[in-house]
Amino acid sequence: MEVQTQTKPKSSIKKTIRITGAEALIKCLLAEGIDLIYGYPGGAIMPIYDKLYKYQDQLNHVLTRHEQGATHAAQGFARVTGKTGVVFATSGPGATNLVTGIADALIDSTPLVCITGQVASHLLGTDAFQETDIISISTPVTKWNYQVTKSSEIPKVIAKAFYIANSGRPGPVLIDITKDAQFGELDFVYEKCKAIRSYTPVPEMDINKVKAAAELINNAKKPFIVMGQGVILGQAEKELKALIKKTGIPIASTALGLSGLETDHPLFVGMVGMHGHYAPNIKTNECDVLIAIGMRFDDRVTGDLKRYAKQARIIHFEIDPAEVDKNVKTDVAVLGDVKVTLKALLPFVNETSHIQWHQEFKDLYELEYEVVIKDQLNPKKSGLTMGEVIEAINKYTKGEAVIVSDVGQHQMFACRYAKFTRTRSKITSGGLGTMGFALPAAIGAKMGVPDREVIAIIGDGGYQMTIQELGTIFQTKIPVKIVVLNNSFLGMVRQWQEMFFDRRYASTKMVNPDFVKIAEGYDIKAKRVDKREDLQAAIQEMVQSKEAYFLEVVIEKEDNVFPMIPTGASVSEVRLE
Amino acid sequence: MEKELLTVSIYTENFVGLLNRITTIFTKRHVNIESITASKSEIENVHRYTIVVRESETLIKKIVKVLEKQIDVIGAFYHSEDQTIYQEISLYKVNVENVNNSKFKEIITTNHAKIVAVEKEFVVIEKSGTKEETDKLYNELNPFGLMQFVRSGRVVITKQKMKISEILNNNKNN
Ligand SMILES: Cc1ncc(C[n+]2csc(CCOP(=O)(O)OP(=O)(O)O)c2C)c(N)n1
Numbered sequence: 001m002e003v004q005t006q007t008k009p010k011s012s013i014k015k016t017i018r019i020t021g022a023e024a025l026i027k028c029l030l031a032e033g034i035d036l037i038y039g040y041p042g043g044a045i046m047p048i049y050d051k052l053y054k055y056q057d058q059l060n061h062v063l064t065r066h067e068q069g070a071t072h073a074a075q076g077f078a079r080v081t082g083k084t085g086v087v088f089a090t091s092g093p094g095a096t097n098l099v100t101g102i103a104d105a106l107i108d109s110t111p112l113v114c115i116t117g118q119v120a121s122h123l124l125g126t127d128a129f130q131e132t133d134i135i136s137i138s139t140p141v142t143k144w145n146y147q148v149t150k151s152s153e154i155p156k157v158i159a160k161a162f163y164i165a166n167s168g169r170p171g172p173v174l175i176d177i178t179k180d181a182q183f184g185e186l187d188f189v190y191e192k193c194k195a196i197r198s199y200t201p202v203p204e205m206d207i208n209k210v211k212a213a214a215e216l217i218n219n220a221k222k223p224f225i226v227m228g229q230g231v232i233l234g235q236a237e238k239e240l241k242a243l244i245k246k247t248g249i250p251i252a253s254t255a256l257g258l259s260g261l262e263t264d265h266p267l268f269v270g271m272v273g274m275h276g277h278y279a280p281n282i283k284t285n286e287c288d289v290l291i292a293i294g295m296r297f298d299d300r301v302t303g304d305l306k307r308y309a310k311q312a313r314i315i316h317f318e319i320d321p322a323e324v325d326k327n328v329k330t331d332v333a334v335l336g337d338v339k340v341t342l343k344a345l346l347p348f349v350n351e352t353s354h355i356q357w358h359q360e361f362k363d364l365y366e367l368e369y370e371v372v373i374k375d376q377l378n379p380k381k382s383g384l385t386m387g388e389v390i391e392a393i394n395k396y397t398k399g400e401a402v403i404v405s406d407v408g409q410h411q412m413f414a415c416r417y418a419k420f421t422r423t424r425s426k427i428t429s430g431g432l433g434t435m436g437f438a439l440p441a442a443i444g445a446k447m448g449v450p451d452r453e454v455i456a457i458i459g460d461g462g463y464q465m466t467i468q469e470l471g472t473i474f475q476t477k478i479p480v481k482i483v484v485l486n487n488s489f490l491g492m493v494r495q496w497q498e499m500f501f502d503r504r505y506a507s508t509k510m511v512n513p514d515f516v517k518i519a520e521g522y523d524i525k526a527k528r529v530d531k532r533e534d535l536q537a538a539i540q541e542m543v544q545s546k547e548a549y550f551l552e553v554v555i556e557k558e559d560n561v562f563p564m565i566p567t568g569a570s571v572s573e574v575r576l577e
Numbered sequence: 578m579e580k581e582l583l584t585v586s587i588y589t590e591n592f593v594g595l596l597n598r599i600t601t602i603f604t605k606r607h608v609n610i611e612s613i614t615a616s617k618s619e620i621e622n623v624h625r626y627t628i629v630v631r632e633s634e635t636l637i638k639k640i641v642k643v644l645e646k647q648i649d650v651i652g653a654f655y656h657s658e659d660q661t662i663y664q665e666i667s668l669y670k671v672n673v674e675n676v677n678n679s680k681f682k683e684i685i686t687t688n689h690a691k692i693v694a695v696e697k698e699f700v701v702i703e704k705s706g707t708k709e710e711t712d713k714l715y716n717e718l719n720p721f722g723l724m725q726f727v728r729s730g731r732v733v734i735t736k737q738k739m740k741i742s743e744i745l746n747n748n749k750n751n
Contacts, residue, residue: 139598140605144648147594164648197748198590198651322642 016187021151021177022047024188025115026055028158031190034086036077036447037061038070040097042090044130045117047182049088062447062476065468067094069440071101072466075110076444079427080402080452082235084111084166085444091118092130095176096137100434102172103141107431108256109233111170113161121149121178134176143171151184155191163193168201169320170233203321205336205344212332213315214348216289222357223249224287224312226272226280226301229256229430230294230319230338237261237423239342240293246346248353250361252280254295256430259420263399269361273301275412275561278372278574279364284309285572286360293317294338297327298431307570317341371576372562376417383556384532386413386485392535393455393483394419396543401453402427402445406438406462409491412561414457436465439482443472446480453481453543460486460512467518474522479548482524484515487555495560519550530554578633582611584656584663584733585641587626588618588741590649599626599650602643608632612665612730620741623651627733652744656735663733667711668693669702669718670725676700681721688714699724 019027025048029037039061041049052061064070067089074085089098095116105112119128135147144164148157154177161173217223231240237260244251244267251261252272261268270277272284281303284290290312295301302308305327316323316330317338324333334341376387390413393401399419404427405411411428420426427445429437442456463484473480490508497505519526525547529538535553542549565574589595596615603610611629618625630637637655644653673696675681685692685702688710694701704714711728 135594136597139594140601145594146592195748196648197745199648200744200748320646322639322646324642326639326642 014189014191016189018185019188020047020051020182021148021154021184021186022051022182023054024151024154024186025158025177025182026051026059027188028155028190029086030055030058031192032084032162034084035059037086037088038064038073038444039088040064040067040070040090040094041088042094042117042130044091044119044179045088045094045115045182047179048115048117048177061088062472064440065471066466067097068100068436069466069469069472071098071105071112071114072434072437072440073444073447073469073472074112075101075105075108075437076404076427076441077448078110078112078444079441080424080445081448082233082424083448084113084162087112087114089114089116090130091116091134092132095134096132098174099137099141102138102174104429104432104434104437105172106141106143108429109170109229110172111166112172113165114172114174116174116176117182118147118176118178120180122180124178134174138174141172142174145174145176147176147178148181149178151181151186154181154186155188159191159193160196163196164199202319202337203335205334205341207344209332209334210341210344211348213291213334214345216313216315216332217247217249217291218350218352220289222287223247223289223291223354224280224283225249225251225291225293226254226295227251227257227260227293228254228295229260230317231257231260232423234294234319234338236294236339236342239339239346242346243342243349246351247349248355248358249291250283250354250358252277254298254301254430255415255428257295258415259425260423262421263419267358269365271415272571273298274303274565275416275563277365277416278368278563278576279361281563281565281571281574282364283361285311285570287312289313289315291315291317293342294319296323299327302327303565303569303571303573307572368563368576379556381556382532383559384530384535384553385559386410386555387417389483389485389535389539389553389555390414390417390457392539393543396540397453397455401425401455402449404428404438404442404445404454404456406456406458407433407435407492408459408462409487409495409559409561410457410459410485435462438462439466440469440472442480442482443469443476443478446478455481455483457483457485459491460484460488460510460515461490463515470519470522470524473524473548477548479546481542481545481548482550483542484550484552485555486512486515486552487557487559488512489557492561494558498558498560500566515550515552524548524550526550526552528552528554578635580631580633582629582631582658583634583637584661584731584735585628585630585637585644585653586656586733586735586739587628587644587653588620588651588739589624589626590651591622591624592649595649596626598647599644602640603628603630606636606640608636608640614730614732616732618741620745623741627731629731652739652741654735654737654739656733656737660736661733662736663707663731664705665708665711665729665731666703666705667714667726667728669704669714669723670699671702671718672722672724673697673699675721678721684714684717688717690714
């Protein structure tokens with residue numbers, strides 16, 4: 001060997017090794033710094049699992065109980081860490097079970113790399129056992145996908161996959177690898193992907209746009225900022241804070257932007273959108289300059305577009321050109337990485353304060369407090385409210401926890417009432433609204449930030465969509481906390497039936513099993529609370545538990561989330577009751 | 578917004594499956610594709626799709642941005658009628674018995690069409706041009722017994738530069 005290295009010229013050519021495609025894949029993951037995978041094995045991906053066995057000291061594979069659970073766990077991990085989540089699944093049903101999670105990751109800009117096994121290439125198109133055309137199926141829900149049929153393609157394709165998933169606006173990538181490509185050998189060498197000629201991850205900032213934005217902001221009497229998840233994804237929390245500190249502009253958040261700014265920041269005025277806070281919704285239609293930062297004007301945020309902020313000049317800070325002017329026509333669009341563009345903006349904006357204007361938000365908050373919040377936190381009814389449960393969680397976690405919520409009323413209560421002191425602490429399925437997201441996502445989140453408290457808040461409906469992941473908790477002993485807010489209804493749908501369908505409760509009543517027994521079957525500490533006087537102690541016990549803990553809280557059956565902007569209404573028509 | 582005939586030009590890498598990714602972007606928004614052609618382009622290893630749609634400019638503008646966003650799409654553009662030079666090719670299969678008619682010969686000459694194949698039972702006539710031109714020939718040949726008719730999608734040259742090489746170079750230097 002020594003002789004060989006001496007005779008070889010010192011060139012930049014990297015040494016290759018001869019290995020199988022399956023082993024090459026594992027080595028690619030290691031080269032990308034991956035040490036955690038969520039997945040489920042099956043015939044078409046067995047060569048890869050076989051190599052996983054060999055590398056199990058370097059790669060932790062978490063066997064979820066369903067492939068959908070694997071995607072959500074990977075999403076939870078990615079959302080709290082900013083790193084790319086990795087998922088393995090077999091062909092056919094394994095691959096199709098990923099689709100919901102992938103769609104969720106695309107719409108919520110979450111970096112995932114999903115690896116699916118595929119039947120051998122000579123069987124493609126023959127309707128072979130467990131063959132599905134997962135490339136065609138996943139095309140509309142992936143940022144990129146590719147089918148590998150030759151072992152030699154693996155290093156380059158995987159390098160591309162990781163680069164694409166976690167650059168620019170992040171998103172899910174699916175790589176389908178035929179069984180023969182996993183078995184076949186190649187001369188392996190890995191090089192990270194740094195550029196793709198057809199792909200511009202971050203558009204170049206135009207300083208003139210920054211100046212134009214500053215001018216609008218400087219001349220504004222009633223400026224208003226709405227931040228989205230882009231601030232978190234772009235790690236621009238500090239830059240945002242510097243901007244509001246200097247300008248004194250009131251700021252609200254979308255559901256996914258929550259925790260990007262601490263909840264008790266003096267300028268923070270709450271959440272916008274369908275079940276957002278009263279003031280920011282009303283003031284959207286009264287501000288003179290609306291500054292949207294890393295958000296995409298989702299219809300749940302805007303209500304009726306024809307009556308959305310028509311009086312205001314619109315500034316949009318955005319990384320994805322396709323989001324600009326998609327729903328709301330902007331006056332100034334500042335494209336680029338929000339960390340860079342906000343930093344560039346700061347010297348051009350004047351030091352201002354908008355005390356009077358900010359006071360108007362506070363006045364409306366008082367109104368909302370009187371009509372809505374007070375009753376949630378100190379209810380007159382005997383039944384427990386979701387608001388008071390979240391408030392109790394705030395008390396015992398001091399706003400330090402990662403709150404992972406599912407989809408429904410409890411999700412909106414969690415968004416509205418949970419307090420955050422740290423970024424990347426509110427994880428929920430926003431764009432897709434995927435029931436069943438929270439339990440597996442909380443598992444992934446806890447694995448991503450093991451030193452932090454992670455609490456899943458789930459409805460009795462959504463809990464049963466991925467309840468099998470209790471098995472993953474049982475096997476991994478991951479100490480996540482689970483709170484099921486049980487109102488014996490598919491609450492959010494019931495609320496709509498009550499309000500818009502004359503209380504015709506079609507298929508929304510739930511007859512539920514004994515959740516405590518189920519949790520105990522998985523050896524998870526479990527408790528059920530149905531009285532106000534037991535709530536505080538139960539929450540405290542849960543938060544203090546070093547192990548996983550399941551808490552069912554029986555909630556007032558027919559409570560509603562308010563405020564609410566009914567579908568088709570304008571943000572200014574937000575209803576308090 | 579009023580609908581108009583617009584041409585979308587898309588330069589892409591040459592990967593299997595890309596056509597599906599591109600067409601779903603139109604179909605998801607209920608945009609009917611009038612015609613679509615795929616070919617190589619002036620740049621080696623770069624493919625070009627030409628898609629003609631009847632749609633509002635506002636929607637096509639958004640669609641073009643979504644097309645651009647696809648990883649393997651190098652650049653996407655849209656053009657109105659007056660910004661393009663285009664041709665469509667039509668083929669007409671006519672029963673051979675009618676060919677010796679002098680009227681028939683006159684039609685071929687005045688329309689600048691060509692006979693591209695002569696078989697025992699039929700002849701095949703080719704005409705390139707605009708839709709109006711190939712339609713005119715269709716109407717004139719119809720009385721002679723059209724056995725088959727087919728028209729291609731538009732192939733389009735745009736007046737505007739599309740700067741694909743610049744895009745490719747920029748991203749390489751990243
Ligand atoms: C997978 C999926 N199916 C259906 C829905 C529609 N949906 C939205 S909220 C909701 C009710 C959720 O009920 P539950 O989980 O009990 O939570 P709650 O609203 O009572 O807090 C339903 C059915 C959805 N969002 N996701």
